[in-house]
Amino acid sequence: xxxxxxxxxxxxxxxxxxxxxxxxxxxxxxxxxxxxxxxxxxxxxxxxxxxxxxxxxxxxxxxxxxxxxxxxxxxxxxxxxxxxxxxxxxxxxxxxxxxxxxxxxxxxxxxxxxxxxxxxxxxxxxxxxxxxxxxxxxxxxxxxxxxxxxxxxxxxxxxxxxxxxxxxxxxxxxxxxxxxxxxxxxxxxxxxxxxxxxxxxxxxxxxxxxxxxxxxxxxxxxxxxxxxxxxxxxxxxxxxxxxxxxxxxxxxxxxxxxxxxxxxxxxxxxxxxxxxxxxxxxxxxxxxxxxxxxxxxxxxxxxxxxxxxxxxxxxxxxxxxxxxxxxxxxxxxxxxxxxxxxxxxxxxxxxxxxxxxxxxxxxxxxxxxxxxxxxxxxxxxxxxxxxxxxxxxxxxxxxxxxxxxxxxxxxxxxxxxxxxxxx
Amino acid sequence: xxxxxxxxxxxxxxxxxxxxxxxxxxxxxxxxxxxxxxxxxxxxxxxxxxxxxxxxxxxxxxxxxxxxxxxxxxxxxxxxxxxxxxxxxxxxxxxxxxxxxxxxxxxxxxxxxxxxxxxxxxxxxxxxxxxxxxxxxxxxxxxxxxxxxxxxxxxxxxxxxxxxxxxxxxxxxxxxxxxxxxxxxxxxxxxxxxxxxxxxxxxxxxxxxxxxxxxxxxxxxxxxxxxxxxxxxxxxxxxxxxxxxxxxxxxxxxxxxxxxxxxxxxxxxxxxxxxxxxxxxxxxxxxxxxxxxxxxxxxxxxxxxxxxxxxxxxxxxxxxxxxxxxxxxxxxxxxxxxxxxxxxxxxxxxxxxxxxxxxxxxxxxxxxxxxxxxxxxxxxxxxxxxxxxxxxxxxxxxxxxxxxxxxxxxxxxxxxxxxxxxxxxxxxxxxxxxxxxxxxxxxxxxxxxxxxxxxxxxxxxxxxxxxxxxxxxxxxxxxxxxxxxxxxxxxxxxxxxxxxxxxxxxxxxxxxxxxxxxxxxxxxxxxxxxxxxxxxxxxxxxxxxx
Numbered sequence: 001x002x003x004x005x006x007x008x009x010x011x012x013x014x015x016x017x018x019x020x021x022x023x024x025x026x027x028x029x030x031x032x033x034x035x036x037x038x039x040x041x042x043x044x045x046x047x048x049x050x051x052x053x054x055x056x057x058x059x060x061x062x063x064x065x066x067x068x069x070x071x072x073x074x075x076x077x078x079x080x081x082x083x084x085x086x087x088x089x090x091x092x093x094x095x096x097x098x099x100x101x102x103x104x105x106x107x108x109x110x111x112x113x114x115x116x117x118x119x120x121x122x123x124x125x126x127x128x129x130x131x132x133x134x135x136x137x138x139x140x141x142x143x144x145x146x147x148x149x150x151x152x153x154x155x156x157x158x159x160x161x162x163x164x165x166x167x168x169x170x171x172x173x174x175x176x177x178x179x180x181x182x183x184x185x186x187x188x189x190x191x192x193x194x195x196x197x198x199x200x201x202x203x204x205x206x207x208x209x210x211x212x213x214x215x216x217x218x219x220x221x222x223x224x225x226x227x228x229x230x231x232x233x234x235x236x237x238x239x240x241x242x243x244x245x246x247x248x249x250x251x252x253x254x255x256x257x258x259x260x261x262x263x264x265x266x267x268x269x270x271x272x273x274x275x276x277x278x279x280x281x282x283x284x285x286x287x288x289x290x291x292x293x294x295x296x297x298x299x300x301x302x303x304x305x306x307x308x309x310x311x312x313x314x315x316x317x318x319x320x321x322x323x324x325x326x327x328x329x330x331x332x333x334x335x336x337x338x339x340x341x342x343x344x345x346x347x348x349x350x351x352x353x354x355x356x357x358x359x360x361x362x363x364x365x366x367x368x369x370x371x372x373x374x375x376x377x378x379x380x381x382x383x384x385x386x387x388x389x390x391x392x393x394x395x396x397x398x399x400x401x402x403x404x405x406x407x408x409x410x411x412x413x414x415x416x417x418x419x420x421x422x423x
Numbered sequence: 424x425x426x427x428x429x430x431x432x433x434x435x436x437x438x439x440x441x442x443x444x445x446x447x448x449x450x451x452x453x454x455x456x457x458x459x460x461x462x463x464x465x466x467x468x469x470x471x472x473x474x475x476x477x478x479x480x481x482x483x484x485x486x487x488x489x490x491x492x493x494x495x496x497x498x499x500x501x502x503x504x505x506x507x508x509x510x511x512x513x514x515x516x517x518x519x520x521x522x523x524x525x526x527x528x529x530x531x532x533x534x535x536x537x538x539x540x541x542x543x544x545x546x547x548x549x550x551x552x553x554x555x556x557x558x559x560x561x562x563x564x565x566x567x568x569x570x571x572x573x574x575x576x577x578x579x580x581x582x583x584x585x586x587x588x589x590x591x592x593x594x595x596x597x598x599x600x601x602x603x604x605x606x607x608x609x610x611x612x613x614x615x616x617x618x619x620x621x622x623x624x625x626x627x628x629x630x631x632x633x634x635x636x637x638x639x640x641x642x643x644x645x646x647x648x649x650x651x652x653x654x655x656x657x658x659x660x661x662x663x664x665x666x667x668x669x670x671x672x673x674x675x676x677x678x679x680x681x682x683x684x685x686x687x688x689x690x691x692x693x694x695x696x697x698x699x700x701x702x703x704x705x706x707x708x709x710x711x712x713x714x715x716x717x718x719x720x721x722x723x724x725x726x727x728x729x730x731x732x733x734x735x736x737x738x739x740x741x742x743x744x745x746x747x748x749x750x751x752x753x754x755x756x757x758x759x760x761x762x763x764x765x766x767x768x769x770x771x772x773x774x775x776x777x778x779x780x781x782x783x784x785x786x787x788x789x790x791x792x793x794x795x796x797x798x799x800x801x802x803x804x805x806x807x808x809x810x811x812x813x814x815x816x817x818x819x820x821x822x823x824x825x826x827x828x829x830x831x832x833x834x835x836x837x838x839x840x841x842x843x844x845x846x847x848x849x850x851x852x853x854x855x856x857x858x859x860x861x862x863x864x865x866x867x868x869x870x871x872x873x874x875x876x877x878x879x880x881x882x883x884x885x886x887x888x889x890x891x892x893x894x895x896x897x898x899x900x901x902x903x904x905x906x907x908x909x910x911x912x913x914x915x916x917x918x919x920x921x922x923x924x925x926x927x928x929x930x931x932x933x934x935x936x937x938x939x940x941x942x943x944x945x946x947x948x949x950x951x952x953x954x955x956x957x958x959x960x961x962x963x964x965x966x967x968x969x
Contacts, residue, residue, distance in 0.1 A: 006949070007947045007949040007950055009950065018946050018947050018950045019947055089554055093554075093558065097514070100509050100514055100515050101509070103509075118496070121496065121497050121752070122496070122497050122498075122499055123750070124750050125497060125744075125750035125751040125752045125753075125764070125765075126497070126752050126753075127751065127752070127753040128752075128753065128754050128755075129753075129754060129755035129756070129757075130547070130754075130755065130756050130757045130945070131757070131945050132757025132758060132943070132944055132945040133616070133755045133756070133757050135757075135945060136757065136758075136943075137616065158945065159945065166630075166942070166943070243617070244616070271744070271751055274618070274741060274753070275745075277618060278615075278616060278617065278618050278755075280753070280755065294496070295492055295551065298492050298495050298496045299487070299492050299495065299523060299524045299555050299558060300514070300516075300523055300524060300525070300558065301515075301516075301517065301523060302495050302499070302502040302516070302517040302518050302523050303496075303499060303502070304496050309509070309515065311508070312508035312509050312515060313506035313507060313508045313509070313515040313516075313517065314502075314506065314515060314516070314517050314523075315506075316499050316502075389550060389554065391551070392946075395489055395548075395551070396547060396548065396945075396946060397548065397550040397551040397554070398946055398950055399550070399950050399956075
């Protein structure tokens with residue numbers, strides 16, 4: 001006897017596709033509808049079976065694990081809470097409450113992906129829109145430093161390339177698509193125009209575009225950042241003449257030379273283009289609920305990531321309170337990692353420090369960080385084992401459903417018990 | 424839990440009590456008659472020499488949701504130096520013009536306010552707004568749902584199907600757990616998605632062939648048809664422009680006889696001026712308010728200092744960005760609305776800002792009936808809600824008002840009727856514009872008064888000559904009978920309730936809405952609707968025609 005749950009939202013990437021149907025028998029998925037390859041893998045491989053928590057590698061009762069975690073946090077002078085982007089809003093709220101209570105530093109995976117995007121938004125603002133506006137209105141699309149064909153597989157079909165919308169009844173042929181990247185990718189192949197920029201030269205190209213938009217003389221240079229100026233002129237003409245333009249930007253801008261300066265330059269360009277046409281930019285947020293992590297931390301502290309509560313009130317310090325920096329400098333003396341795997345992804349100095357200090361992990365799936373952790377809680381997978389909310393890359397909130405009749409405790413429940421248990 | 428507040432000077436305009444010495448008795452969170460309470464068991468507060476009022480009710484404020492949170496996120500410079508540290512019992516927070524959620528609840532309560540309405544949320548983002556509201560402690564709240572640029576609604580209007588539009592709005596309120604319908608620049612926000620706007624009530628909305636006038640008329644009719652507790656809440660066309668006073672009066676005329684609320688009217692009461700500075704149109708607009716019996720308004724008083732403007736009025740915010748050069752957030756929301764955010768600094772010495780300040784003051788003093796004009800700063804657009812005590816002082820103290828007036832830009836002084844306006848609000852009238860009036864306009868029968876059956880939301884102040892000081896630091900504030908503030912500081916933070924409406928509708932509309940969803944939205948119908956998912960501490964307020 002199989003059961004089917006419809007309108008399931010996949011939390012793997014920032015598209016949070018919510019049109020997926022999961023048919024399963026017991027805990028085994030027998031049929032999946034609408035999911036992309038990545039989402040399919042995540043859902044297929046998910047094992048909703050309850051596994052006991054571990055303390056020092058030993059299986060223990062949940063209460064015992066909560067006590068062990070609370071003892072670690074109580075003894076710490078400078079605990080770090082990190083991750084959150086693959087958890088649900090409900091758990092993120094509890095994590096921030098715990099950080100406030102402990103006087104901890106709290107940071108999310110934003111700091112290693114779109115943190116610079118947040119800084120750019122703080123500097124110059126951000127003209128943006130929801131993905132439905134892209135589908136229905138946009139006749140000019142630019143992908144800059146992102147590769148949705150690999151990272152957000154259904155983005156092209158649902159929002160940005162082929163779907164038919166109110167003002168784009170012919171789908172792909174109603175859109176002109178540019179891709180700007182340092183090398184050809186699966187995504188650049190889909191574009192009408194590929195502009196290959198020299199590594200590290202995005203800022204120069206963006207500044208040139210702003211200058212061309214304003215009609216300034218850029219001098220007698222033939223090319224900027226490896227792109228012929230004539231092709232930049234052509235792009236600017238199209239940007240000014242379009243009905244509704246949208247730029248999707250990714251870590252090619254945020255994690256290359258210039259970082260938040262690149263993004264500020266792009267955001268300024270997009271704002272200025274609204275003198276001529278309507279224009280928006282949407283950051284290609286990666287994890288399913290990283291946008292929610294930004295939202296929750298902001299409504300509770302005023303800041304989107306890199307927050308220290310050590311003084312009893314929130315302080316914002318990118319570079320100072322970002323997890324990689326705090327760990328690499330050896331400043332944290334305990335860590336609570338929620339739904340993230342920093343040991344696998346952080347620079348060596350930061351990952352090594354995490355191995356030296358007592359670390360607590362809440363994660364539905366095994367990870368390298370869980371392998372080195374003192375306390376491990378195998379929690380529910382939001383959107384499969386438990387209900388909750390995730391915010392899509394355009395900040396649209398989407399409810400997550402409980403698909404499997406799993407009894408795994410949620411991150412929210414465990415964090416709530418920790419809040420009760422710490423002194 | 425029983426409570427007696429004894430011997431205070433009570434201002435309870437709903438029940439006609441004007442500064443009489445009264446005892447207020449409370450049982451299980453409600454005001455009760457003295458016979459209903461065993462006096463020996465009741466906790467007693469000696470209110471001798473103190474002023475007792477219902478808790479404040481804010482009919483229009485921006486405290487939660489995507490715009491508010493984007494306003495927090497992009498203004499780190501607004502937070503520094505404003506932080507409040509955590510204590511054993513309370514959360515920390517930050518934010519001068521856009522405080523964090525917990526701090527928002529604390530600051531409102533510390534001013535004696537116990538009910539606050541979030542004034543604009545896109546239905547698509549209502550889930551977010553409710554999640555934030557759940558983190559705003561103490562105060563009761565509700566969310567207004569923007570419908571003035573909604574595609575489904577405009578299609579119904581175009582096809583002449585008013586009943587279908589009515590059923591859709593009823594469904595939408597239930598689906599988003601909204602409390603009231605909000606119109607923001609009807610048609611203008613849709614046109615902004617084409618880089619344009621509307622300027623007249625009969626301009627066309629691009630792609631829909633309807634007009635702002637038709638949208639306003641239809642939504643006003645829907646409000647009456649559904650018997651919504653709060654009338655449609657209107658931010659009209661031309662906000663901030665010199666044509667706004669004219670089109671505001673035209674809007675009042677076109678909706679004559681209907682129950683409507685015009686919000687932050689100050690921003691919509693300007694006439695043509697000289698050298699790029701609008702003139703106040705408050706005299707004529709206030710006359711129109713006086714002349715239309717179904718109309719209530721809130722002022723949106725400008726407060727000099729730092730503010731963060733945030734509204735669904737996308738074209739307005741782009742214009743403000745171009746004018747000031749300040750950073751700008753824009754957010755176009757599929758099928759529904761848009762929005763923008765721009766930080767501003769209002770200066771006494773800036774002629775435009777000075778005219779805005781005077782316009783608000785004039786509206787307060789020229790609308791005759793205090794039951795029609797309510798205290799707001801359109802927080803955080805014209806100023807922060809924490810400035811309410813200062814605005815109260817301006818209204819109650821003519822000498823103070825003259826002093827401030829003397830310091831504003833000469834060009835604003837030259838055109839203003841303010842020096843001729845001797846009126847000073849009484850404590851009774853303040854209780855009307857900040858409690859009884861907004862509660863009545865919101866249709867919240869248990870709020871804004873201290874009669875039997877009312878929620879025991881009670882603010883107790885020490886009378887002082889400096890009314891700003893008096894209203895900034897209540898001696899005690901009770902929320903549903905629980906002491907939440909003592910001497911201006913929070914002592915308890917129970918969760919507040921979220922009010923919403925659930926008007927009935929023809930279920931046949933759902934099939935059509937589903938079809939609309941396939942075409943118009945990028946999330947599924949089932950994941951949009953919050954039907955069956957109550958907000959934290961949700962409470963349905965009945966519609967009068969349910």
